[in-house]
């Protein structure tokens with residue numbers, strides 16, 4: 344992709360409304376644009392990051408054996424009345440009426456719809472367990488939408504729901520989703536902490552949250568410095584000592600990026616949703632539900648990884664892994680050569696290369712590449728080109744490597760391939 348073809352704009356002033364680093368950098372870098380409070384456009388660069396995150400989430404859900412579905416965002420009130428949540432959910436639920444005056448909600452989550460679906464789809468014990476998931480736009484009339492993608496009124500969530508024959512089988516589904524979550528966050532290059540959590544508006548018996556530790560986080564987690572105990576502050580309450588080893592607890596702010604719930608029959612009972620067991624008896628599903636804030640992950644990624652100059656994307660999240668910066672100059676032959684090298688690199692890494700072909704000063708190109716956060720910058724200046732060499736800057740470390748043009752593609756290929764094995768995190772969870 345060439346920068347001159349890409350409709351985006353960067354700003355060098357800080358937008359007044361942005362209170363967090365991620366919000367500020369996403370607006371400045373032209374990743375998103377505010378439409379109204381809690382509502383954002385994803386511009387081409389932002390949409391690329393979103394698609395990359397979605398792809399990893401999808402791959403890991405599929406690997407865990409879950410099936411992708413897609414449910415409507417618009418949901419009839421009648422389903423919510425069956426679980427009592429039409430009354431209970433409160434003002435966060437966007438409610439509306441159709442032309443016949445029937446009531447609907449814009450889905451903030453999909454337990455009712457999916458339970459209704461499963462009760463018709465999964466009739467026999469032989470079909471179970473099954474986990475269904477979707478990646479979809481959710482709506483919540485948040486009291487305080489803020490921090491850009493962090494707390495929107497419309498946002499992208501991955502929500503999954505498991506249907507099992509028993510409590511034990513439900514626990515296995517739960518564990519397999521936890522594992523998938525660790526794989527997802529690890530592949531995204533995020534370090535997360537799993538904590539015990541409150542079951543809140545969703546209900547059920549147990550729940551864990553996945554937290555990205557960051558100063559701007561709206562949540563607080565409590566953890567033990569000497570053992571594995573970690574909890575959401577709401578659940579830990581006023582406790583000052585670790586319940587496992589009595590050590591004094593620490594606390595820190597964090598961003599909730601994922602949440603898993605063991606629901607039991609919280610939804611299957613009121614909706615009479617179940618299956619026939621081997622003796623032909625009607626039995627309630629043991630359910631679980633599992634959310635990931637897909638669009639919030641963009642903000643969390645930046646909160647965890649940035650510096651004064653801008654975003655420092657983990658490789659897997661970056662809209663492009665490599666920015667090629669031909670620096671121009673007076674020598675037309677060398678300028679032509681720089682563009683030919685850039686084109687060759689783009690052919691070699693078609694999804695990963697952005698060529699900054701703008702007719703601008705080197706300083707502007709460097710500043711924009713730093714702001715936008717591409718993991719590698721390949722700098723093609725006159726002096727280097729005369730010696731058949733390029734400079735590669737690694738955004739995260741600031742390291743610079745002087746690389747022969749003939750070895751450029753291999754160097755980049757090695758870098759992109761060296762993301763390391765996936766850590767499931769369960770060992771120290």
Ligand SMILES: Nc1ncnc2c1ncn2[C@@H]1O[C@H](COP(=O)(O)OP(=O)(O)O)[C@@H](O)[C@H]1O
Pocket residue numbers: 452483485492493494495496497498500543544545599600601602634635636637638639
């Ligand atoms: N308003 C929002 N904007 C962006 N992401 C959200 C929002 N609300 C929830 N999420 C994301 O969706 C995930 C699942 O939602 P859930 O746990 O039901 O939300 P909450 O904890 O706010 O009740 C959360 O872990 C979070 O990452």
Ligand SMILES: [Mg+2]
Pocket residue numbers: 599601602
């Ligand atoms: Mg939650």
Ligand SMILES: [Zn+2]
Pocket residue numbers: 567568569570571572585586587588589590
């Ligand atoms: Zn402890």
